[in-house]
Amino acid sequence: MLRGSSNTAGRLTMANLIISTVCNQTCAYCFTADHRNGNSPAPAFLDIHDFNARLDFLDRSGMEHARLLGGEPTLHPGFTELVESALARHKMIVVFSNGLMPDAALDCLASLPIAVCHVMINVNAPTGGATDTSFKRRRTALTRLGERAMLSFNIDRVNCQPEFLLPLIAETGCRPLIRLGMAQPCLSGSNAHIHPKQYRAVAQIVVRLARAASSAGVKLDMDCGFVRCMFSPEELETLTEAKADVGWRCNPILDIDTAGQVIHCFPLASFGALPLAENTTAQALRDAFTAAAQPFRLAGVYPECSNCGFKLNGECTGGCLAATMRRFRSTPFRLTVPCLEVTV
Amino acid sequence: MADAQIYACSPDLVWLQDDNMVLLVDRRRRESWRLRGTDAILWTWTALGYRYQAMTRMLALLLGLSDNTAQVRVDEAIQAWHVAGIIEHGG
Numbered sequence: 324m325l326r327g328s329s330n331t332a333g334r335l336t337m338a339n340l341i342i343s344t345v346c347n348q349t350c351a352y353c354f355t356a357d358h359r360n361g362n363s364p365a366p367a368f369l370d371i372h373d374f375n376a377r378l379d380f381l382d383r384s385g386m387e388h389a390r391l392l393g394g395e396p397t398l399h400p401g402f403t404e405l406v407e408s409a410l411a412r413h414k415m416i417v418v419f420s421n422g423l424m425p426d427a428a429l430d431c432l433a434s435l436p437i438a439v440c441h442v443m444i445n446v447n448a449p450t451g452g453a454t455d456t457s458f459k460r461r462r463t464a465l466t467r468l469g470e471r472a473m474l475s476f477n478i479d480r481v482n483c484q485p486e487f488l489l490p491l492i493a494e495t496g497c498r499p500l501i502r503l504g505m506a507q508p509c510l511s512g513s514n515a516h517i518h519p520k521q522y523r524a525v526a527q528i529v530v531r532l533a534r535a536a537s538s539a540g541v542k543l544d545m546d547c548g549f550v551r552c553m554f555s556p557e558e559l560e561t562l563t564e565a566k567a568d569v570g571w572r573c574n575p576i577l578d579i580d581t582a583g584q585v586i587h588c589f590p591l592a593s594f595g596a597l598p599l600a601e602n603t604t605a606q607a608l609r610d611a612f613t614a615a616a617q618p619f620r621l622a623g624v625y626p627e628c629s630n631c632g633f634k635l636n637g638e639c640t641g642g643c644l645a646a647t648m649r650r651f652r653s654t655p656f657r658l659t660v661p662c663l664e665v666t667v
Numbered sequence: 668m669a670d671a672q673i674y675a676c677s678p679d680l681v682w683l684q685d686d687n688m689v690l691l692v693d694r695r696r697r698e699s700w701r702l703r704g705t706d707a708i709l710w711t712w713t714a715l716g717y718r719y720q721a722m723t724r725m726l727a728l729l730l731g732l733s734d735n736t737a738q739v740r741v742d743e744a745i746q747a748w749h750v751a752g753i754i755e756h757g758g
Contacts, residue, residue, distance in 0.1 A: 618692040618699035626686045651681040651692065654714040657757050660672045660745060661719065 336386060338577035338585075338605050339419070340377045342369040342405060343394040348421050348457075350447060351515035352479035352506035354589040354645075355394070365582035368399050371408065377579060377599075378412050384605035389414035392578065395421055397428035406431055410439065418442045419475075422461035433467045442468050443502055445475040448487060465495035472497040479506035479515050481524035485532050489539045501536065503529065504546040507590045507643040519624040519646060522553035529567075530558045537565035544568045547576075547588075548643035550624060551633040571639035575612035577605055587612045590645035622647050674745065675757030676714075684711065691753060700753060705730070709744045 345367050346355075369377070381389060389409035397420055399405060406416055416435065422444040424432075432442055444465060449458040465472050474492060476485045488501055505525055508516040517525055533543050543565065551571045554562065562569050576588040584596040585608050595615065597608055622629050623641020633639040641647060679695040689707040691700045702710050705726070712722050719741065727737035748754045 615697060618697055621699055621701070622683055622685060622690050626684065629685045629690065630687045650683045652683065653678070653681045654716075655678050655680075656676055656714055656716060658674045658713055658745070658754070659719060660674065660742070662670060662672060 336384075336605070337388065337390060338381065338384065338386060338579060338608075339390045339392040340369070340374070340381075341365075341392050341394070341578060341580045342374065342396050342402075343367065343399045344581055345398050346394040346421070347398060347423050348395070350421075350477075350479075352477055354507060354509050354514050354516075354592075365580045365584070367581070368401075369405075369581045371401060371404060373581070373583065374405050375408060376583075376601075378409060378414065379601075380579075380599060380603065380605070381414065382412065383602075386605065387413075387415055388417050390417040390419070392419045395423065397424035397432075402428045403431040406435075410435075416440045419445070420464075421445050422464045423457060424464060429464055429467060432471060435471065437470050440471045442472045443475045444468075444472050444497075445477065446488070446491070447476075448483060448485070462491065462495060465491070465497045469496045470498050473500045473502065475502040475504065477504040477506050478517065478525050478528055481517070481521050481528070483528060485528065486535050488532075489535060489541060492541055493539065499539075499541040500544055501532075501541060502544045502546055503532070505548050507548050508645055508649055509590055510593045510645055510648060512649055516646075519550075519642065522550060522624075526553040526555075526558055530554070530561050533562050533565040533567045536567075542566055542568065545570060547572045547574070548646070550628075550642045551639035552625075552627075552631065571633070571642075573640040573642065573644050575609045575616075577608055577612075587616065587644075590643060591616075591648075594645075594648070616644055619644060619648055619651070622650065624650070673757045674749065674754040676754050680753065682710070682714065693753075696752075698752075700751060705740060706744050706747070709741060710748075 344365055378389065391405070396402065396418055409416055416439060418432065420442055432440055444461060446461055449455050474488050474497060476488055478485070492499055506516045508514060536543055545568060549571055559569070577585055578589055579585050579599055583599045585599050586592045586596050587594055597611060620641070623631070623634055624643065624646045628634050628641040631639070634641045677693060679693050680691060681694060682689055682691045687703065689702040689710050691702065709722060709726070712725065723734060723738045723741050726732065726740060727734050730737070732740070745754070
């Protein structure tokens with residue numbers, strides 16, 4: 324019997340500020356469902372006083388980016404005021420949006436210099452119907468934002484075809500870069516997500532998109548939760564040739580909600596939260612979450628992970644921690660041991 | 668026969684079966700233990716609700732041991748779990 328130990332996760336220098344728990348979409352794969360649209364006791368919108376306290380936190384943590392998250396962050400009624408406040412503190416504005424933003428928010432972002440504004444617009448595959456106004460609105464937002472914007476897409480099923488992203492980039496003039504995610508489960512598993520048994524099929528989607536993207540001069544930036552072994556050596560070579568940013572990461576992101584509670588990341592929202600105190604730094608929060616997660620990090624999304632060379636040498640974290648933790652089970656038991664004489 | 672000893676595991680304890688081990692994690696204490704070989708087999712049987720007598724008999728059959736030797740192996744495992752704090756006296 325060995326007492327556990329594990330490599331600590333890599334260091335990141337980011338934290339996301341949740342400024343709205345309200346969203347105007349209901350994506351089945353969304354892992355923020357527990358926080359959205361009144362499902363959380365946290366306020367719907369972050370007020371300006373608390374936002375300035377968040378900026379203080381970024382300052383003392385040495386972070387130059389104000390990463391605004393939701394819900395849909397641009398639905399915040401004082402969105403422009405928040406952006407101006409962050410700019411006054413010399414922060415680069417990074418917005419994670421579904422693209423269905425009010426005109427005032429779009430006007431605000433489109434007026435900012437490209438050097439200080441980065442909008443990641445998450446899109447779902449168009450439904451193709453004449454009434455798919457959401458897709459048209461996203462196209463409009465992307466066109467107005469131009470190189471301030473880049474696309475984001477989440478693979479949430481094994482028959483998805485994300486190739487539609489490439490003509491969208493060409494049509495709108497947004498940055499030739501796609502953030503590619505794999506839908507990860509909340510701990511409850513209540514959202515649509517990719518099961519580890521489906522990762523091989525996802526790998527083929529990623530490689531197919533990487534080939535097409537490379538031909539179109541577009542790069543892929545793979546988000547957390549992918550694992551090294553889901554790709555064959557030939558597929559990895561293809562990704563390298565396509566200059567895709569591949570990584571096998573899973574770290575505390577630090578999402579700070581409107582009530583001032585900090586979580587490891589949305590999929591692990593129910594793993595526990597820490598309060599954002601006046602002197603808290605991002606590094607202290609990250610260290611606390613890393614320590615809390617360490618025992619679970621001995622495992623990975625597959626039964627083979629704990630004995631895998633890629634994981635043992637630190638190349639791969641073993642996949643999404645939420646997916647790993649969903650493998651654990653609780654079976655409280657009582658065992659009655661009779662005091663018997665052993666006959667020798 | 669003397670009084671029976673009852674053990675229970677903490678409700679904070681979760682576990683999984685990997686290819687090469689059983690991993691136990693106490694969520695509250697943030698401790699983990701890796702069980703291999705006979706320990707891993709016995710843990711799985713225990714967590715599945717098998718009785719002590721059934722486990723000793725199954726272990727004897729599985730490893731080709733006498734019943735007495737199997738009983739010693741089971742007792743040693745239970746004692747080790749108790750010393751490690753994985754299970755506690757449960758009333």
